Amino acid sequence: MNEQEQEAPEQEAPETVVSRFLRWMKEWGRWVLAHPVKTVLLSLAIGGVTVALVNIGTLTVIVGCSQTINQGSSSENPPSETPAASTPEVSEAEEPESEVLSPTSPSGSSLDPSGTALPEAEPTEANSGTSENPEPSESSDLLEQYRREVKMDDCLGARGSDQWCFLAGFATSYVAWRLNSDDAGTGVEFHNRFSLPSGRIWGNAADWDDAAIDAGLEFLDEPGRPVVPGSVAQWNADDVRPYGFVAFVEDVTYDGDDLQSFVMSDMNSVGEIMQQEPSEWVLREHVVCIPEDCQPYGWPDNFLPIQELLANPPS
Structure with missing residues (x-):
């Protein structure tokens, strides 16, 4: 098969x-x-x-990002529809008068730039002792007047000293200028050797209390010797103020026999020790002092009536 x-x-x-x-x-x-x-x-x-x-x-x-940015900016800064306010025109007659600060004489009256006493102003709350302490102001008009009138002539061979033989721009020079702004018509000027024995000078502010004793003065703020406007507040030397300090007393407030407060003006209290350039000078006005608060050095050690020597110069 x-x-x-x-x-x-x-x-x-x-x-x-x-x-x-x-x-x-x-x-x-x-x-x-x-x-x-x-x-x-x-x-x-x-x-x-x-x-x-x-x-x-x-x-x-790119187009999508641009639209997103534009929408965000328009939502954050919506256009203002309020028209700008127009400034009304002010004529010369409507302009407010500016307040001019004037220095004060030892009697408490104001002084014009020539040193002539003007009519006394109405008393203010600061004189009554009931108002709160105002902030001190750095004067411009008074400082400019001092700058015009002080002369640096290197008196006593000290560079930068004024015509009264104190360093220009310092507390001692300012107080001398204020004391000489109203000499009671006697023609006597306060200077570094004023009314002192031969060879003595008033020197630094810390030495003015001793110089006042040598000049035969009795200190103020003692029984029967109240502090008056035109006096000199004086601080001795310490670690904070190695040369001492002086200020010009503008006004006082008493409660009976107790001195409650006083108003002062001073120079170079807030600056460096050595400031001899006029652009660096600092002048304070309307400084209110009470025993618990007197800037920058506390309550004075002494009140000196130097103006009494100018009103009644020694023979």
Whole structure:
């Protein structure tokens, strides 16, 4: 018996992703070789479309960011619809008069720039002792008047000293100037050697109490010797003020025999020890002192009636 053998057909293996990709690449390569011109044109078209898409996306992003920024700025700073207020014109007749501060004479009356006493002003609350202590002010008019009248002539061989032989711009020079602004018509001026024995000078502010004793003065604020405007407040030397300090007493407030407060003006109390340039001079006015608070050095050690010597000069 003849048996006929039949061979089964071979089954093909399933195509994988890699093999499919390789087959497509081979077919694409054959097509490219067969159509070179079409290949070039197709590449240019695909590249142009890609560039155009990129540009459109970039412009879209830029426009979106710009709109967001504009909306944010407009919401933070809304436009003002209020018209600017017009400034009313003020005629010369309507301009307010400016207040001019004038120095004060030992009697408490004001002085004009020439040193002539003006009529006394009405008393203020500061004189009654019932008002709160006002802040001291740094004078401009009084300081400018002092600058005009002081002369630096190096008296006694001291560089920068004034015509009264005190250092210009210092507390001693300012007090001498104030004392000489009203000499009671005697023509006598206070200076560094005034009414002292030969060889003695008033010197630094710390030495004025001893000089006052040598001049025959009795200190004030003692029984029967009240402090009066025109007196000199004096501080002795210590670690804070090695040369002492003096100030001019402008006004006083008493309760019976007790000195409650006084008003003073001074120079160089808030500056450096050595300040001889006129632009550096500092003058304070309206400084109210009470025993518990007297800036910057506390309550004075002494009150000196130097104005009594000027009103009654020794023979």
